[in-house]
Amino acid sequence: xxxxxxxxxxxxxxxxxxxxxxxxxxxxxxxxxxxxxxxxxxxxxxxxxxxxxxxxxxxxxxxxxxxxxxxxxxxxxxxxxxxxxxxxxxxxxxxxxxxxxxxxxxxxxxxxxxxxxxxxxxxxxxxxxxxxxxxxxxxxxxxxxxxxxxxxxxxxxxxxxxxxxxxxxxxxxxxxxxxxxxxxxxxxxxxxxxxxxxxxxxxxxxxxxxxxxxxxxxxxxxxxxxxxxxxxxxxxxxxxxxxxxxxxxxxxxxxxxxxxxxxxxxxxxxxxxxxxxxxxxxxxxxxxxxxxxxxxxxxxxxxxxxxxxxxxxxxxxxxxxxxxxxxxxxxxxxxxxxxxxxxxxxxxxxxxxxxxxxxxxxxxxxxxxxxxxxxxxxxxxxxxxxxxxxxxxxxxxxxxxxxxxxxxxxxxxxxxxxxxxxxxxxxxxxxxxxxxxxxxxxxxxxxxxxxxxxxxxxxxxxxxxxxxxxxxxxxxxxxxxxxxxxxxxxxxxxxxxxxxxxxxxxxxxx
Numbered sequence: 234x235x236x237x238x239x240x241x242x243x244x245x246x247x248x249x250x251x252x253x254x255x256x257x258x259x260x261x262x263x264x265x266x267x268x269x270x271x272x273x274x275x276x277x278x279x280x281x282x283x284x285x286x287x288x289x290x291x292x293x294x295x296x297x298x299x300x301x302x303x304x305x306x307x308x309x310x311x312x313x314x315x316x317x318x319x320x321x322x323x324x325x326x327x328x329x330x331x332x333x334x335x336x337x338x339x340x341x342x343x344x345x346x347x348x349x350x351x352x353x354x355x356x357x358x359x360x361x362x363x364x365x366x367x368x369x370x371x372x373x374x375x376x377x378x379x380x381x382x383x384x385x386x387x388x389x390x391x392x393x394x395x396x397x398x399x400x401x402x403x404x405x406x407x408x409x410x411x412x413x414x415x416x417x418x419x420x421x422x423x424x425x426x427x428x429x430x431x432x433x434x435x436x437x438x439x440x441x442x443x444x445x446x447x448x449x450x451x452x453x454x455x456x457x458x459x460x461x462x463x464x465x466x467x468x469x470x471x472x473x474x475x476x477x478x479x480x481x482x483x484x485x486x487x488x489x490x491x492x493x494x495x496x497x498x499x500x501x502x503x504x505x506x507x508x509x510x511x512x513x514x515x516x517x518x519x520x521x522x523x524x525x526x527x528x529x530x531x532x533x534x535x536x537x538x539x540x541x542x543x544x545x546x547x548x549x550x551x552x553x554x555x556x557x558x559x560x561x562x563x564x565x566x567x568x569x570x571x572x573x574x575x576x577x578x579x580x581x582x583x584x585x586x587x588x589x590x591x592x593x594x595x596x597x598x599x600x601x602x603x604x605x606x607x608x609x610x611x612x613x614x615x616x617x618x619x620x621x622x623x624x625x626x627x628x629x630x631x632x633x634x635x636x637x638x639x640x641x642x643x644x645x646x647x648x649x650x651x652x653x654x655x656x657x658x659x660x661x662x663x664x665x666x667x668x669x670x671x672x673x674x675x676x677x678x679x680x681x682x683x684x685x686x687x688x689x690x691x692x693x694x695x696x697x698x699x700x701x702x703x704x705x706x707x708x709x710x711x712x713x714x715x716x717x718x719x720x721x722x723x724x725x726x727x728x729x730x731x732x733x734x735x736x737x738x739x740x741x742x743x
Contacts, residue, residue: 242371243383245443246364249319249436250384252429253360254391255398256326257353259425261288261496261695262395262514265503266422270334271342277629281504282703285696287347291354292692295684298358300463303677306363307462314676315363316440322356323433325349330426354688362680369667370675375536381663382532386525389655392495393521396514398425403511414510462677466670472678475669480682482731483665486548486723487658488691489716493555494651495521497695497712501559502644505702505709506566507632512641520648527656535661539733544665547657548720548727555713558647563709565640568601568609577602606637690719 260267264284271287272280298318306314329349335342365384372380402424407413413421467473495517503513531543564570579600601609614629636644662683670678698712705711 239371239380242443243368243380245439246368247383247387249315249440250360250364251387251391251394252432252436253319253322253357254388255394255432256322256391256429257291257357258392258496259326259395259398259429260291260329260350260353262392262399262499263422263425264288264500266418267346269418270422271332271346272335274335282696282700283343285699287343287350289693289696290347291350291357292688294351294354295358295688295692296681298355299362299680299684300358300677301355302359303362303466303680304462306359306366306676307674312367312440312443315360315367316437318356318359318363319433319436319440322353322360323430323437325352325356326426327430327433330423358680358684358688362676362683365663366667366676366679369664370672376533377664377667378535378540378661379529379533381667382529382660385532385659385663386528388491388659389495389521389525389528389652393518393525395425396518398428400511400514400518462674465674466678466681472670472674476678476682478726478730479666479669479679480686482723482727483544483662484682484686485690486686486720486727487544487662488687488689489694489719490548490551490658490691491655491687492691492694493551493698493713493716494648494655497698497716498559498562498648498651500695500699501712502562502566502648504699506562507634508566508644509633509635512636516641516644516648519645520652523645523649524652524656527653528660531657531660532664535664540661540665540668541727541731541733543661544658545724545727547654548724550657551651551654552717552720552724554650555717556710558651559710559713561647562644565643566634566636568603568607568634571603571605571607574602574604603637605639607640608635609633610635 265281268277268280268284272283274280302314302318305317326349329346332342332345332349361384364387365381368384369377369381399422402421403413403417405413406416406421465472467476499513499517502508502516503510506513508516535543579598581598581600582596596612596614598610598612601611603609610633612631612633614631666679666683667675694716697715701712701715702709
């Protein structure tokens with residue numbers, strides 16, 4: 234294929250995939266805000282866990298989406314299948330932005346969010362395998378790692394775009410920071426969900442102009458497409474063995490590294506380190522900007538040295554350094570490590586009239602300043618709740634830390650290191666999966682282990698890690714035990730059983 238043609242394929246595939254990742258991850262990026270919108274506010278920790286569980290539900294159904302849409306992709310073609318997944322994803326994301334809050338419609342709100350989240354998961358289960366397969370089947374054999382690595386960047390860039398849109402929306406609502414936060418938490422959070430429909434429409438238009446994969450067209454013209462992709466993928470012992478090897482020797486560990494280095498890192502910085510909303514997100518944005526080119530670097534390198542050892546090395550680095558890296562995040566954000574400037578202490582107090590239930594009675598904010606530029610705000614808000622003829626006052630205590638310049642960039646560097654591990658495990662994996670399976674059942678065969686590894690093992694990382702910290706409260710790093718254990722098992726299996734041999738001149742298993 235000519236160079237300009239392959240770049241058109243990559244551009245069209247990547248744009249749609251990036252938008253789907255944006256749609257999928259906007260939910261996780263707004264977890265703390267959505268917790269207060271769609272779940273009872275009396276217990277903020279339970280509400281956050283419920284939101285993370287709903288977020289994780291979208292990951293759990295991804296393997297089912299892989300089966301449904303993988304089968305369609307191997308029977309009717311790659312192009313129209315992942316066009317359908319884009320429409321389902323875009324419609325679900327738009328609809329989430331329209332759901333009334335828990336205060337308005339009660340438990341119907343979290344139920345509707347869960348249903349739409351499940352539809353998102355099903356759609357993403359069909360999208361990635363189609364896009365990766367489509368690009369790989371257009372690419373030269375000796376450059377599959379390089380060309381498919383561009384698709385790999387879209388997952389992280391989708392997260393980057395979601396964070397950027399959130400911050401732009403929040404700051405555009407009002408020049409006064411306090412008012413903009415209130416407006417965003419009240420209704421502004423809907424905007425990132427609603428604007429996604431414009432991006433989806435543009436991507437649908439572009440994808441309609443795409444041609445079908447040449448390898449699939451060849452099978453179709455010869456009448457050798459799969460009649461039953463599910464049976465051929467999982468009913469044949471030799472192919473099932475490769476599916477299981479892909480899962481337990483590669484995608485399982487890759488999944489936990491991906492979600493720890495990005496989603497759990499941001500959640501940890503915001504909810505455990507208590508770093509300011511904006512800073513917790515811009516830290517991740519800068520780390521993504523610096524690390525994203527390495528997806529292509531490691532994808533291209535895998536064409537020369539093989540996929541296996543690059544992925545295994547990324548997992549080993551994660552296992553060895555997660556606890557010290559997250560521990561350093563805690564140390565940086567700990568005011569006890571700094572010198573307070575007591576003369577600059579500020580106390581702000583406000584009082585509002587009580588008009589009904591869920592009204593703020595009294596708010597007191599203490600601000601503490603430190604020698605390295607850190608500002609710690611401690612806010613106590615007494616909220617009046619009226620229900621069943623009873624009125625109660627519930628105090629809500631929150632801490633928010635704004636880092637000084639030096640500490641801010643230290644955190645960026647730490648998160649960059651964790652995302653660098655992500656690029657090592659994720660950059661080569663599309664080419665690795667494509668080369669394991671024959672064309673006629675490739676969409677189905679590669680999608681299932683990918684989405685179990687990423688959707689179930691990886692997607693559950695923020696929820697399980699957060700849950701562990703609520704059970705074992707004395708160890709703020711206990712949540713890391715889950716990704717470390719999963720990655721360690723994957724390293725052992727991958728090292729022993731995955732073949733690193735690459736023969737770029739032969740279409741593997743064709």
